[in-house]
Amino acid sequence: MRSEDIAKLAGVSRSTVSRVINNYPDIPQKTRDKVLKIIEQYHYEPNTSARVLAGKGTNTIGFFVVSLAEQHNVNRIYQNNYFAPFVDAVIDTANAAGYYVLVHTVYSKEDFVKVKQAFLQKRIDGGIIVGTQKDIDTVRDIGGLGMPLVLIDYDIGEIMEHHLDQNHLAIVNSKDYEGATAAMEYLIGLGHREIGFIAGRLTTFSGRQRAKAYEDALQRHGLPVEEAFRLKGEFLKQNAYDEAIRLIRSGRLPTAIFSANDDMAIAAMEALKEHGVRVPDDVSVIGFDDVPVASQIVPSLSSVRLPIYDMSREAVNKIVGMCEAGLSSFGTSSFPTQLIQRDSCRSLR
Amino acid sequence: MRSEDIAKLAGVSRSTVSRVINNYPDIPQKTRDKVLKIIEQYHYEPNTSARVLAGKGTNTIGFFVVSLAEQHNVNRIYQNNYFAPFVDAVIDTANAAGYYVLVHTVYSKEDFVKVKQAFLQKRIDGGIIVGTQKDIDTVRDIGGLGMPLVLIDYDIGEIMEHHLDQNHLAIVNSKDYEGATAAMEYLIGLGHREIGFIAGRLTTFSGRQRAKAYEDALQRHGLPVEEAFRLKGEFLKQNAYDEAIRLIRSGRLPTAIFSANDDMAIAAMEALKEHGVRVPDDVSVIGFDDVPVASQIVPSLSSVRLPIYDMSREAVNKIVGMCEAGLSSFGTSSFPTQLIQRDSCRSLR
DNA sequence: ATGAAAGCGCTAACAG
DNA sequence: CTGTTAGCGCTTTCAT
Numbered sequence: 133m134r135s136e137d138i139a140k141l142a143g144v145s146r147s148t149v150s151r152v153i154n155n156y157p158d159i160p161q162k163t164r165d166k167v168l169k170i171i172e173q174y175h176y177e178p179n180t181s182a183r184v185l186a187g188k189g190t191n192t193i194g195f196f197v198v199s200l201a202e203q204h205n206v207n208r209i210y211q212n213n214y215f216a217p218f219v220d221a222v223i224d225t226a227n228a229a230g231y232y233v234l235v236h237t238v239y240s241k242e243d244f245v246k247v248k249q250a251f252l253q254k255r256i257d258g259g260i261i262v263g264t265q266k267d268i269d270t271v272r273d274i275g276g277l278g279m280p281l282v283l284i285d286y287d288i289g290e291i292m293e294h295h296l297d298q299n300h301l302a303i304v305n306s307k308d309y310e311g312a313t314a315a316m317e318y319l320i321g322l323g324h325r326e327i328g329f330i331a332g333r334l335t336t337f338s339g340r341q342r343a344k345a346y347e348d349a350l351q352r353h354g355l356p357v358e359e360a361f362r363l364k365g366e367f368l369k370q371n372a373y374d375e376a377i378r379l380i381r382s383g384r385l386p387t388a389i390f391s392a393n394d395d396m397a398i399a400a401m402e403a404l405k406e407h408g409v410r411v412p413d414d415v416s417v418i419g420f421d422d423v424p425v426a427s428q429i430v431p432s433l434s435s436v437r438l439p440i441y442d443m444s445r446e447a448v449n450k451i452v453g454m455c456e457a458g459l460s461s462f463g464t465s466s467f468p469t470q471l472i473q474r475d476s477c478r479s480l481r
Numbered sequence: 482m483r484s485e486d487i488a489k490l491a492g493v494s495r496s497t498v499s500r501v502i503n504n505y506p507d508i509p510q511k512t513r514d515k516v517l518k519i520i521e522q523y524h525y526e527p528n529t530s531a532r533v534l535a536g537k538g539t540n541t542i543g544f545f546v547v548s549l550a551e552q553h554n555v556n557r558i559y560q561n562n563y564f565a566p567f568v569d570a571v572i573d574t575a576n577a578a579g580y581y582v583l584v585h586t587v588y589s590k591e592d593f594v595k596v597k598q599a600f601l602q603k604r605i606d607g608g609i610i611v612g613t614q615k616d617i618d619t620v621r622d623i624g625g626l627g628m629p630l631v632l633i634d635y636d637i638g639e640i641m642e643h644h645l646d647q648n649h650l651a652i653v654n655s656k657d658y659e660g661a662t663a664a665m666e667y668l669i670g671l672g673h674r675e676i677g678f679i680a681g682r683l684t685t686f687s688g689r690q691r692a693k694a695y696e697d698a699l700q701r702h703g704l705p706v707e708e709a710f711r712l713k714g715e716f717l718k719q720n721a722y723d724e725a726i727r728l729i730r731s732g733r734l735p736t737a738i739f740s741a742n743d744d745m746a747i748a749a750m751e752a753l754k755e756h757g758v759r760v761p762d763d764v765s766v767i768g769f770d771d772v773p774v775a776s777q778i779v780p781s782l783s784s785v786r787l788p789i790y791d792m793s794r795e796a797v798n799k800i801v802g803m804c805e806a807g808l809s810s811f812g813t814s815s816f817p818t819q820l821i822q823r824d825s826c827r828s829l830r
Numbered sequence: 831a832t833g834a835a836a837g838c839g840c841t842a843a844c845a846g
Numbered sequence: 847c848t849g850t851t852a853g854c855g856c857t858t859t860c861a862t
Contacts, residue, residue: 134855145833150857158831177601181533182855185838190530192583192604216565223584227595232604234541235572235584246576252526255541255581398777428747430779483839494849499841507847531839534854 133176142170153178184254192232193451194250194259195222199239200335214367214393214421218262218284221444229452238263244270251277257455258300260284260447265335268294275301280454282447287337288464298462302450304443308338308420311436311469312345315390315418318434318471320353323480324388324416328361328379330372330400332392339367342392342420361386365396372396376403385415387480394419394426394435401433401476412478422472431475439467482525491519502527533603541581542800543599543608544571548588549684562744562772563716567611567633570793578801587612593619600626606804607649609633609796614684617643624650629803631796636686637813647811651799653792657687657769660785660818661694664739664767667783667820669702672829673737673765677710677728679721679749681741688716691741691769710735714745721745725752734764736829743768743775743784750782750825761827771821780824788816 135153139146144167151159152167170176184190197215219235226233234256236246250256251274258280264271268290275281280300288303319327329346332339350357360382363375372391379385380403391397397419401411411417411431419426422437446465484498491498493516500508501516519525533539546564568584575582583605585595599605600623607629613620617639624630629649637652668676678695681688699706709731712724721740728734729752740746746768750760760766760780768775771786795814 135857136855146856147833147858148831151832154857160831163831175601177598179534179855180602180604181530181539182838183857184530185528185534185840186855186857187838188857216569219568219584220565220586223586227586227592232583232585232595232599234581235568236581237569237572237576243576246581249526250581252524253529255529425774425777428774428778484841485839495840496842496850497848500848503841509847512847528839531854532841534856535839535841536854537841 133174135176135178138167138170138174138176141174142167189257189455190232190255191230192234192256193226193448193455194234194236194247194256195219195226196247196259196261197235197237198261198263198265199237200241200263200265214395214423215262217440218444221441222260222448225445225448226452229448231448231452244273248274248277251279258282258451260451263336265333266290266337266340267335272296280451282451282454284443284447285336285338287340300454301462302447302454303464304447304450305337305464305466306438306443307466307468308341309345311438311471312342312390312392312420313349314469314471315420315434315436316346316349318473319388319390319416319418319477320349320355322388322416322477324386325355326358326361326386326388327355328358328363328386328389330363330365330375330389330391330396332365332367332396336367339392346390358386360384361389365392367393367396369395369399373399373403376400377407380404380407380409385409388416388418388477391417391419394421394423394433397433397435397476398425398429401429412476416477418477422470426472427474433476434474435472437470437472439469442467482523484525484527487516487519487523487525490523491516538606538804539581539604540579541583541605542575542797542804543583543585543596543605544568544575545596545608545610546584546586547610547612547614548586549590549612549614562774563742563770564611566772566789567793570790571609571797574794574797575801578797580797580801593622597623597626600628607631607800609800612685614682615639615686615689616684621645629800631800631803633792633796634685634687636689649803650811651796651803652813653796653799654686654813654815655787655792656815656817657690658694660787660820661691661739661741661769662698663818663820664769664783664785665695665698667822668737668739668765668767668826669698669704671737671765671826673735674704675707675710675735675737676704677707677712677735677738679712679714679724679738679740679745681714681716681745685716688741695739707735709733710738712749714741716742716745718744718748722748722752725749726756729753729756729758734758737765737767737826740766740768743770743772743782746782746784746825747774747778750778761825765826767826771819775821776823782825783823784821786819786821788818791816 135146135149139149149167152164223233260282262284264283264286275296282302284304286303331343334340365372397417419433419435422435426433426435484495488495488498501513572582609631611633613632613635624645631651633653635652680692683689714721746766768782768784771784775782775784
């Protein structure tokens with residue numbers, strides 16, 4: 133069933149059918165109804181490819197989840213408590229806005245060609261990327277295509293510095309620095325002076341912000357900076373677990389550990405537990421992200437809540453705005469986080 | 482940049498460019514290289530809409546997640562431990578097979594028109610649906626379109642009974658009946674005779690299978706069938722929590738509870754804990770799905786593991802097979818489950 | 831207010 | 847082996 137068939141059945145021309153479909157104003161109600169009736173009756177739906185080829189948008193956005201470090205992990209992002217909510221929230225919001233969503237995962241540099249192709253082949257009107265590495269090439273590559281792009285968790289400084297075209301680019305972040313600072317102030321307020329840190333991927337903006345907040349807090353309060361207490365977790369459970377074991381074996385433990393995300397905090401807690409170190413009695417632990425499990429484990433994990441739903445909605449709104457109105461809404465939206473106090477931290481006072 | 486531009490630059494015709502792109506055999510290496518070089522050089526990518534319009538496939542599959550009961554829950558599927566892994570596994574597998582994935586959520590009957598449109602508008606070559614209700618209309622509607630369709634968790638009996646065209650339809654299930662039976666046998670083997678059940682949505686195939694296995698097990702062992710021990714959870718945490726409270730207040734508890742999924746089992750455990758009922762000391766609990774959290778809570782939850790990754794891969798393989806070769810691979814693939822014993826069940830002997 | 835016709839970028843007979 | 851040509855189904859000037 134093509135528009136021409138509808139046209140014949142309704143006794144009009146294809147142009148008229150097209151006008152009805154696209155809600156052109158100068159068309160009498162009578163004609164409109166006549167055409168609409170046939171369309172209904174035959175369950176006609178215009179062919180998307182033809183419409184796109186004739187100049188319409190695809191009404192589809194791409195959502196790209198970048199997780200380069202997890203390349204060799206079979207249970208990949210769905211074991212990752214950070215990305216899953218973004219995927220769902222973006223889909224929900226975009227669907228509600230009448231957009232289809234093409235979701236693609238990026239585990240390797242090569243996967244990026246698929247992302248680029250999605251744009252270049254005109255499969256999507258615009259795209260959202262989450263988890264981008266501090267890799268200006270990639271951003272320039274994709275951003276240079278001149279198509280609407282929203283980056284979730286990216287340093288606006290990078291963009292400015294490299295003079296990227298900002299007309300179809302937007303950034304959505306969370307206030308990670310503030311959130312991490314809140315976590316540190318909380319621990320310090322509880323009387324902790326020896327505080328360890330499990331770092332995330334420093335190639336991500338949030339990873340760097342959280343690390344910097346840790347360092348700044350120590351310095352601000354004149355607390356000791358122990359290299360041995362600084363673990364490299366890369367946002368991954370396994371790494372955090374291994375590093376925690378190493379720390380335990382070293383014989384010297386801090387009184388508190390701030391982890392750059394909950395997944396790693398939980399992994400570290402497992403390691404501690406297995407070695408007879410009690411949380412929070414011996415060591416306090418606080419995470420980041422406030423993933424659903426955080427409240428379900430024992431002891432429940434204190435954390436910093438990330439407004440993932442708000443961030444996702446903002447990202448979708450921005451991309452839709454750019455796709456439809458050609459709105460060049462450059463700028464960073466930064467969403468506040470919230471300290472969630474639970475049972476994994478104890479006061480030393 | 483269009484194929485014509487490439488043609489000019491390479492000194493050939495558009496057809497030749499097309500032949501190179503589509504890997505036609507009868508084209509000399511020299512010509513091929515010449516064209517390929519220009520394509521590389523200009524980062525040319527053929528316009529998907531044009532290719533599709535000219536008869537090619539979209540190389541895109543749709544993945545539709547149906548969760549009708551959660552319509553009014555803001556934190557929807559990403560709070561759902563059952564769907565999230567499917568989403569990710571399908572995307573991963575399809576991406577690896579060179580396919581793009583259009584993901585859409587269905588929370589209401591109206592959302593189904595979006596699903597139908599995705600097919601009718603030729604946005605996808607085929608689709609996978611998970612969570613379909615026992616609603617043959619929907620299946621007939623979508624299946625009647627004549628496009629490749631794979632249903633995850635659906636009763637093949639429904640298909641047969643209604644004489645649906647089976648040439649482009651396949652079903653992928655897990656052995657829920659066997660899995661639920663294993664869970665029941667496990668509890669019974671531990672000496673439990675009063676066993677409660679938290680039912681899932683009986684409109685889903687797995688929901689019905691799990692319920693039937695419960696009933697059959699009781700009957701087979703001549704155990705009492707207490708209506709009061711049969712809770713209606715609809716696969717939702719909140720319902721399970723509320724029902725558990727009701728059961729506790731009734732004053733009579735079974736010695737064990739089999740929950741049709743882990744989310745509900747965990748919710749029930751919370752309710753029990755809040756009312757001073759100890760698990761597994763007072764009541765043993767076993768769930769289904771073996772979601773990641775199951776092993777992380779205290780006590781760790783015994784469960785039945787679902788081979789989500791295998792099911793997803795099979796679904797993708799089937800859909801890809803049907804899309805590419807026009808393979809009419811009708812039939813049901815049914816994947817075995819695995820009983821996972823943890824700390825939430827105790828022996829009464 | 832509506833129809834005719836050109837064209838979007840590509841593929842696939844058909845010729846040669 | 848390669849070029850010419852006719853669509854694929856729709857939108858959109860341009861006429862009328």
